[in-house]
Amino acid sequence: xxxxxxxxxxxxxxxxxxxxxxxxxxxxxxxxxxxxxxxxxxxxxxxxxxxxxxxxxxxxxxxxxxxxxxxxxxxxxxxxxxxxxxxxxxxxxxxxxxxxxxxxxxxxxxxxxxxxxxxxxxxxxxxxxxxxxxxxxxxxxxxxxxxxxxxxxxxxxxxxxxxxxxxxxxxxxxxxxxxxxxxxxxxxxxxxxxxxxxxxxxxxxxxxxxxxxxxxxxxxxxxxxxxxxxxxxxxxxxxxxxxxxxxxxxxxxxxxxxxxxxxxxxxxxx
Numbered sequence: 001x002x003x004x005x006x007x008x009x010x011x012x013x014x015x016x017x018x019x020x021x022x023x024x025x026x027x028x029x030x031x032x033x034x035x036x037x038x039x040x041x042x043x044x045x046x047x048x049x050x051x052x053x054x055x056x057x058x059x060x061x062x063x064x065x066x067x068x069x070x071x072x073x074x075x076x077x078x079x080x081x082x083x084x085x086x087x088x089x090x091x092x093x094x095x096x097x098x099x100x101x102x103x104x105x106x107x108x109x110x111x112x113x114x115x116x117x118x119x120x121x122x123x124x125x126x127x128x129x130x131x132x133x134x135x136x137x138x139x140x141x142x143x144x145x146x147x148x149x150x151x152x153x154x155x156x157x158x159x160x161x162x163x164x165x166x167x168x169x170x171x172x173x174x175x176x177x178x179x180x181x182x183x184x185x186x187x188x189x190x191x192x193x194x195x196x197x198x199x200x201x202x203x204x205x206x207x208x209x210x211x212x213x214x215x216x217x218x219x220x221x222x223x224x225x226x227x228x229x230x231x232x233x234x235x236x237x238x239x240x241x242x243x244x245x246x247x248x249x250x251x252x253x254x255x256x257x258x259x260x261x262x263x264x265x266x267x268x269x270x
Contacts, residue, residue, distance in 0.1 A: 028115030080172035
């Protein structure tokens, strides 16, 4: 399915999702061909920045997370201390650390923003994922339990768990709260969700040519870099994106004007 504006986007959600919208989580990709898997396992120049072997990461997962907890307060004003390893994973992932988590949002328009704000030469996509999969209810024991499952039963190494973000983490990190963040937790084989869990997924393709116009519409919905990244970094991203949007729309308008002139000239010749 391909949409041209926010009205069509909302119409698709209303008409095509099997369950109420609040039972889904959403993720936007600037390039529709990007893999739908945790960052630790992505391949390719754009998506696999650190070129870190996921098996090495998993072997040392606890060590990495404990080191993160021990050191992050030296580099941050955050007062919050994650009470368990799953919350530590969420915090680390949200600030860019490659983990076995994949970040989503409960707000489809926020996912739409991430699908259109970059890669303007490629079609984007919004993924809609049904959360009726297994949910982790006890984060204090879940990570160890899932590790046991991974080692003892190879048939369950492609499972995915849906994680709700605890209130303490949401209130402590404005970005997580503003982006209405949710996470999926992936067991060790990291198969692409498009092939392994396609029955839970719907995709909405966003044509590359309408990305700047969708961004303008989203500003009217108060969804932009300033609202999603409530800090100076977000403000700078917002100002730069504004310049890019205006430039791109002006270029498109010039192209359409020239096409119209050529069309009129051709009509006159006929």
